[in-house]
Amino acid sequence: MAGPLEPLFDVEEMELSFGPQHPATHGVLRVQLRLDGEKIMDAKPIIGYLHRGTEKLFERESFNQCIPHTDRLDYIAAPTNNEGFVLAAEKLLGITVPPRASYIRMILAELGRISSHVLWLATHAIDLGAITPFFYTFRERERILDLFEEYCGARLTLNAMRVGGLPYDLPDGWVERCSELIDSLPKYFDEYETLLTENRIWKKRTIGIGVISAEEAIDYGLTGPPLRGSGVRWDIRKVFPYDRYDEVEFEIPIGENGDTYDRYLVRMEEMRQSVRIIRQCLDRLPDGPVMAKVPKVLRAQEGIVYASVEAPKGELGYMFVTTAKSTQPYRCHIRPPSFINLQALPAMVEGHLVADLVAVIGTLDIVLGEIDR
Amino acid sequence: MDQPLIQFIVIPLVKIVVILAVLLLIVAYLTFAERKILAYMQVRLGPNRVGPKGWLQPIADAFKLLVKEDLVPAKAEKFVFMLAPGLIIIPALLVWSVIPFAPDTTLFGLLKQPIPPYLTDINIGLLFLLGVSGVGVYGVILGGWSSNNKFSLMGGLRSAAQMVSYEVPMGFAVVSVILMAGSLSLVRIVQAQQEAHLWFFVPGILALAIYFCCGVAETNRNPFDLPEAESELVAGFHTEYSGMKFALFFLAEYANMLVIGSVVALLFFGGWLRPFPSWGWLGFLDIIPPFFWFAGKVAVVIFIYMWFRGTFPRYRFDQLMHIGWKWLLPLSLANVVIVALGVLLLKG
Numbered sequence: 001m002a003g004p005l006e007p008l009f010d011v012e013e014m015e016l017s018f019g020p021q022h023p024a025t026h027g028v029l030r031v032q033l034r035l036d037g038e039k040i041m042d043a044k045p046i047i048g049y050l051h052r053g054t055e056k057l058f059e060r061e062s063f064n065q066c067i068p069h070t071d072r073l074d075y076i077a078a079p080t081n082n083e084g085f086v087l088a089a090e091k092l093l094g095i096t097v098p099p100r101a102s103y104i105r106m107i108l109a110e111l112g113r114i115s116s117h118v119l120w121l122a123t124h125a126i127d128l129g130a131i132t133p134f135f136y137t138f139r140e141r142e143r144i145l146d147l148f149e150e151y152c153g154a155r156l157t158l159n160a161m162r163v164g165g166l167p168y169d170l171p172d173g174w175v176e177r178c179s180e181l182i183d184s185l186p187k188y189f190d191e192y193e194t195l196l197t198e199n200r201i202w203k204k205r206t207i208g209i210g211v212i213s214a215e216e217a218i219d220y221g222l223t224g225p226p227l228r229g230s231g232v233r234w235d236i237r238k239v240f241p242y243d244r245y246d247e248v249e250f251e252i253p254i255g256e257n258g259d260t261y262d263r264y265l266v267r268m269e270e271m272r273q274s275v276r277i278i279r280q281c282l283d284r285l286p287d288g289p290v291m292a293k294v295p296k297v298l299r300a301q302e303g304i305v306y307a308s309v310e311a312p313k314g315e316l317g318y319m320f321v322t323t324a325k326s327t328q329p330y331r332c333h334i335r336p337p338s339f340i341n342l343q344a345l346p347a348m349v350e351g352h353l354v355a356d357l358v359a360v361i362g363t364l365d366i367v368l369g370e371i372d373r
Numbered sequence: 374m375d376q377p378l379i380q381f382i383v384i385p386l387v388k389i390v391v392i393l394a395v396l397l398l399i400v401a402y403l404t405f406a407e408r409k410i411l412a413y414m415q416v417r418l419g420p421n422r423v424g425p426k427g428w429l430q431p432i433a434d435a436f437k438l439l440v441k442e443d444l445v446p447a448k449a450e451k452f453v454f455m456l457a458p459g460l461i462i463i464p465a466l467l468v469w470s471v472i473p474f475a476p477d478t479t480l481f482g483l484l485k486q487p488i489p490p491y492l493t494d495i496n497i498g499l500l501f502l503l504g505v506s507g508v509g510v511y512g513v514i515l516g517g518w519s520s521n522n523k524f525s526l527m528g529g530l531r532s533a534a535q536m537v538s539y540e541v542p543m544g545f546a547v548v549s550v551i552l553m554a555g556s557l558s559l560v561r562i563v564q565a566q567q568e569a570h571l572w573f574f575v576p577g578i579l580a581l582a583i584y585f586c587c588g589v590a591e592t593n594r595n596p597f598d599l600p601e602a603e604s605e606l607v608a609g610f611h612t613e614y615s616g617m618k619f620a621l622f623f624l625a626e627y628a629n630m631l632v633i634g635s636v637v638a639l640l641f642f643g644g645w646l647r648p649f650p651s652w653g654w655l656g657f658l659d660i661i662p663p664f665f666w667f668a669g670k671v672a673v674v675i676f677i678y679m680w681f682r683g684t685f686p687r688y689r690f691d692q693l694m695h696i697g698w699k700w701l702l703p704l705s706l707a708n709v710v711i712v713a714l715g716v717l718l719l720k721g
Contacts, residue, residue, distance in 0.1 A: 016523050038527065038690060129595060129687025135415035201596055201686045354527070354606075355689045 013041060016354075020049045024127045024358040027368030031345070031357065038353045043346045047339075050372035058332035063089045063163050063298045066332075071157035073316075073336060074370040077116035079108040079148075080311040082161040087242055088307035088318035089163040092300050101165035101290040102243040107178065107281045108151070108160055109243075109309070110274040114185065115144040116312035116365075117271050121192060124264070124362035128205050133192050140188050143181050150174060163298060165291035179282050182275050189271055196264075206261035210348040210360035213258055220344045223337050224314025225266045226364055230258030236310035248280045260363040267365075299325045313337040313365050336370040388492050392469055400627045401431035407679050414683040441616040446521060449613065453519035458614070458621035461512025464505045465628040471498040472635050473560045475645050475664040489560075490664070498559040499547060499640075503540070506591070506632060509625065510536040513593075516622070517610035528609025531690055536591055538697045543587035545705035546580040549712040550640045553577065563644035574641035576715065579708045581641045583701055585674075588633035590697070592626060594678055596685035597693055634674035635667075642670045 016033040019025040028049035034042040054073065058066045070081040083105055090097060097105075118137035125133040145155040150171055152160045160166070196202045212222070217230040227234055235252045237245040253269035255262025300322040308317030314337025320329040341364050348360045405420065405427070412419025420427040445454055470492040477487040495501060510533060517529020551557060553573055554565035566572050574581045590597040606612070611622045638644055645663035649655055688696070 014523065125686065129598065130685065131411075132415050132683050135417055139416055195684070196686075199686065201688055204692055205686055205689060353689060353691065355687075 018354075018357065020046075025361060026123060026366055029342075029361070029366065029368055029371075031361075033354070033357070035354065038355075040349050040352055040354065040357060043349050043357065045342055045345050047342070047368070047371050050368045052373065054373040055332050055334060058329055060328065062327050063093075063300075063329075066328075067161065068157065068159045071159055072369055073334065073373055074116070074311060074313060074338070074367045075156060076119050076367055077112040077312045078156065078158040079105070079112035079160055080309050080316060082158065083109050083243070084307065084309040084311065084316045084318050086161045086163050087309060088305055088320055089298070091307050092303065092305045092320055092322060093163065093294075093298055095164045095292050095294055097165050097243075097292055098289050099244065099286045100169075100288045101292075103281045103285050104166055104170060104290065105161060106243050106245065106248070107278050108148070108158070110278045110281075111144050111147060111178075113274045113312045114271050115141050117267050117274075120267060120312075120362075120365045121264075124359075124365075125196065127358040127362045128202070130195065130199075130202065133195055136188065136191060136195075140185065147174070147178055147181065150177070162291065164294035165289070167291075169290050175282055175285065178278070182278050182282075185275050186272060189268060193268060197268075203261060205355075205359060206264060206363075207259055208257075209260045209352065209356050210363055211257065211259045212344055212348055216347065217258065217344070220347075221340045222314070222344055224311070224341065224365075225263050225270065226314070226341050226344065228252065229255035229263035229266050231256055236308055236315055240308070242307070242309060244281075245277075247284075248277050250274075250277050260359050263363045297327060299327055300329070308335065311337055313367065313370070314341055316370075334373060336373060338364070338366040338368075339371045339373075342366050342371060384488070385492065388490070389470075392492060393466065396466065396469055396628065396631070397624070400624050400631065401435060403627045403631070403675065404434070404623070405431045406675075407682075410676065410679045411683050414680075435620070438617055438620040443616040443618065444613075446613050448521045450519040450521065453515050454613075455618075457512045457516030457519060458618045458625075459512070460515060461509050461625040462621045462628075464508045464512075465625040465632070468502050468505050468632050469628075471495060471501050471559060472632070473498075473563065473639070473644065474635070474667050475662070476563075478663075494558055494560045497557045499551065499557045499562070502559075502632070502636065503544060503547065506629065507536075507540060509629065512622075512625070513610050516614065520610075520613035522613050524606045525610050525612045528606045528612070531606075532593060532610060534690075535593075535597065535693060535697075538694060539587040539590040539597075539701070542583050542697065542701035542705040543591065545702070545709050546584040546587065547640065549577055549580040549705075549709050552709070552712050552716050559639050559644075563639060563646065566643045567646055572641060572643040572646075576712065577641060577708075579704065580712070581637070583705045583708065584640070585633075585637060585677075586696075586701060588637070589678065589681065590693070592629045592633055592678075594626075594630065595682040596688050598687060630675060630678055631671065634671040634678075637674050638667055638670035644670075 014035045016035055017030060018033050019030040020028040025031065030046040030049070032044040032046055033040055052072070054069050057069055061069075067082055067085060070085045071078040073081050118141050122134040122137040125131075148158055148160070149155045151174060152158050152168065154160075212220075212226070212230055214230045214232050217227050217232060222230075223234070231254050233252050233254050236242070237250075238252055250273045253266045253273065255266050300320075302322060302324040304319065304321050306317055306319040308315050310316075315335065316337055317335035319333040319335070321331040323330050345360060345364065349357050352360070408430075409419040409427075420430040423429040423433045445451060471494070473489070473491040473494060475490050477489050513532045513536070514529045517525040517527075517532070520526075550562065550573055553569075553576060554562040556562060556565065611619055614622060645667040647655065647658045647661070647663075647666055
């Protein structure tokens with residue numbers, strides 16, 4: 001026999017609009033699918049349902065007034081958003097942050113990373129039909145949010161950092177409570193892994209799904225766990241250390257195959273490394289002020305700065321263009337990791353089934369607040 | 374009143390009413406049990422607001438669903454859309470006419486003659502059960518199709534493929550039990566286990582595993598709950614259903630779970646018999662009425678169902694088909710051959 005087989009009957013492709021209101025799109029993402037049966041021929045992410053014009057808002061507000069807006073980008077991990085913004089502003093204004101403030105920032109950022117990763121695990125697992133990890137992870141997330149609340153009064157939109165340092169010092173007993181929490185966390189991570197890591201169904205649903213090679217991942221500009229899952233050892237905390245990340249020891253876990261399972265393992269290990277970082281920060285937390293001496297009105301030089309942090313989802317960068325003596329950026333651009341990671345979605349799901357689409361959306365760990373900003 | 378009237382009209386009618394009422398009550402409380410059991414598996418409390426410790430929750434749920442607006446999508450195929458919930462609930466309730474949940478009883482000496490508490494014992498009981506519950510798939514397919522919603526349609530298509538393919542190994546698993554018992558009557562099958570002094574799960578352990586797997590798939594429960602996979606297909610074939618129609622789908626699912634549990638108990642675990650029915654010194658166990666033995670066995674099966682739901686992720690559609698056709702079907706065929714040989718040699 002030569003040539004491709006002729007289909008015996010007419011085959012019609014089905015268009016399916018997956019979202020924006022759908023339980024598994026993690027917000028208001030819409031994916032326009034072309035399906036052959038259940039097989040995905042083409043997937044097109046459509047965004048913009050949550051656009052608020054955050055970057056434009058930044059042009060009208062002073063640096064410290066911008067910080068609450070950053071909370072609402074990746075609303076699951078607010079501390080890293082604050083951190084990226086204040087680092088960029090400090091770079092622009094030439095401010096050095098006192099060591100105690102740096103360490104507290106790192107503690108908050110890593111707590112934020114853990115809370116973001118457990119939420120990712122919860123939603124990813126529930127997308128694949130495992131409902132129990134959801135409740136386990138929320139138990140730990142609650143305790144982390146309690147710590148945030150104790151520190152700054154807010155649980156989700158923290159607004160916890162200022163240009164030049166921090167608004168408050170840690171309350172009494174916070175260090176002990178935090179250290180108690182992080183001591184108990186690895187035990188809970190083991191619990192999640194008991195449910196999933198060696199589970200046959202979990203492995204069947206994740207191994208070989210949404211594979212992306214290291215070259216492709218770099219070409220797409222992926223960062224964070226989607227990049228490291230493909231075996232590229234790239235983490236802003238290591239390659240361009242900010243705050244005091246060069247003073248603490250931690251490892252960057254990487255995957256091998258670039259599939260959903262590897263990204264799962266990478267994130268699980270990242271949570272353990274975060275615990276390690278917090279432990280070191282708590283042990284060597286220096287005394288001193290938490291705020292540098294900064295003028296009441298922050299006035300920038302003319303220039304362009306870019307500063308980025310390793311957010312839980314990848315590289316989160318802020319770029320400011322300022323004119324001389326301006327109190328606010330002339331133009332601000334945010335590099336949100338989710339937005340750039342989402343680009344790889346069509347390539348990762350093509351040829352897979354609809355059920356794999358939710359696995360891939362889950363494994364990219366997107367958050368729409370940051371994509372649409 | 375003359376004797377035939379009582380025997381053929383009154384007694385069956387009373388039985389039907391009692392069985393249906395008790396069944397629906399049990400089904401309602403199964404939802405409650407599932408929520409509570411899952412809650413305790415998931416470090417939370419579950420429903421605890423309505424009534425003492427939440428015990429009135431199922432009643433409140435039923436009431437809420439009854440008074441809810443009954444939406445029919447504008448572009449739905451209205452007649453079929455109305456028909457589908459009926460098509461799924463009727464078989465789920467109808468099969469209870471042949472399930473013997475206890476032996477003949479005098480109701481603690483109230484009656485002179487012992488009568489069977491179940492509705493009827495027909496000589497093709499098992500075949501009837503498989504046939505009638507097979508009709509339920511039409512409700513799912515038609516419900517998915519008539520909603521005129523792509524997610525529902527995909528849910529309906531999935532379940533059509535899933536339920537049809539899992540009925541095949543399920544049938545073969547049942548065949549091996551029929552070979553052992555030599556009868557299709559469910560009462561006879563239990564009696565055969567009594568006479569053999571052996572519950573059939575010992576020789577039929579493979580058949581039990583296959584049957585239970587298929588049963589989970591047939592009832593669309595985790596890890597085979599693809600037709601209603603929430604994260605992919607919103608709610609699958611019943612996405613567009615609301616109010617009491619949705620409740621009927623829901624009731625049917627739980628009633629079918631009970632059927633699977635009952636069949637497992639009847640075919641493999643001696644139905645209403647106490648453990649080791651031939652060991653005289655265990656006679657003190659007879660103080661527990663046979664119905665409770667049966668109910669206990671069903672409860673264990675249902676608990677395993679819920680345990681699955683708390684533990685497993687969901688299979689993908691093609692993986693499910695793979696398991697059904699490439700593993701369960703050959704295994705069940707091999708099992709039939711082995712059991713047939715065994716029966717031939719031992720009883721020969």
